[in-house]
Amino acid sequence: DGGITQSPKYLFRKEGQNVTLSCEQNLNHDAMYWYRQDPGQGLRLIYYSQIVNDFQKGDIAEGYSVSREKKESFPLTVTSAQKNPTAFYLCASNGGDSGANVLTFGAGSRLTVL
Amino acid sequence: AQSVSQHNHHVILSEAASLELGCNYSYGGTVNLFWYVQYPGQHLQLLLKYFSGDPLVKGIKGFEAEFIKSKFSFNLRKPSVQWSDTAEYFCAVNGRYGGATNKLIFGTGTLLAVQP
Numbered sequence: 001d002g003g004i005t006q007s008p009k010y011l012f013r014k015e016g017q018n019v020t021l022s023c024e025q026n027l028n029h030d031a032m033y034w035y036r037q038d039p040g041q042g043l044r045l046i047y048y049s050q051i052v053n054d055f056q057k058g059d060i061a062e063g064y065s066v067s068r069e070k071k072e073s074f075p076l077t078v079t080s081a082q083k084n085p086t087a088f089y090l091c092a093s094n095g096g097d098s099g100a101n102v103l104t105f106g107a108g109s110r111l112t113v114l
Numbered sequence: 115a116q117s118v119s120q121h122n123h124h125v126i127l128s129e130a131a132s133l134e135l136g137c138n139y140s141y142g143g144t145v146n147l148f149w150y151v152q153y154p155g156q157h158l159q160l161l162l163k164y165f166s167g168d169p170l171v172k173g174i175k176g177f178e179a180e181f182i183k184s185k186f187s188f189n190l191r192k193p194s195v196q197w198s199d200t201a202e203y204f205c206a207v208n209g210r211y212g213g214a215t216n217k218l219i220f221g222t223g224t225l226l227a228v229q230p
Contacts, residue, residue, distance in 0.1 A: 033218075035220070040123065040222060040223075041222055042120075042204060042220045042221050042222035042223045043204065043220040043223075044220075045217065045218075045219075048217060058217070090158065092158075102148075102160055102163060103150075103158075103160075103218060105157045105158040105159070106157065107157055108157075
């Protein structure tokens, strides 16, 4: 079945450590996105990529980094510079026409910093 | 900058009650509008969308939304809710950022609890 696979589902990290969240899609979608979901704040865009080898900062990119070396993969690194990294992270993709943003979401990764 | 406002953060209804969730956006150009739903323990999924044409759009599970351009609104409605509608609902708007398209802006979400 086509979809988005995020791993790990749960992750614990000590302060000062970088962690990388995986996002893989087999939908042949060009665009991929990372959102952060916090209670009462909805979804906020971290980074997005319209095409391989290109990505753009979203609204809350500080303390995060991404890469897009392959169409299928868009990993997110939460660095030690991210001041409040405990959150639920959602990856999404889109293969529609320009402006027709029907996103397909993964199941999410919950990061807890101890 | 584009923004989306959802006025109701928590809504509690009894089964068979009518539902209306408010959504307002700020964007001066042509918009695409969406409602996404997140059922407990499940992925976010599309409930309905508006691109153009009839401003009253129908989605899955008996939901509908009306785009009122003059009010910058896209409220979600359902005439009679069921316990299975308990979920978090997100309004979203397609916007432009830094010259690029295809960026969705989400509202803060409305948590709906339907009591049997």
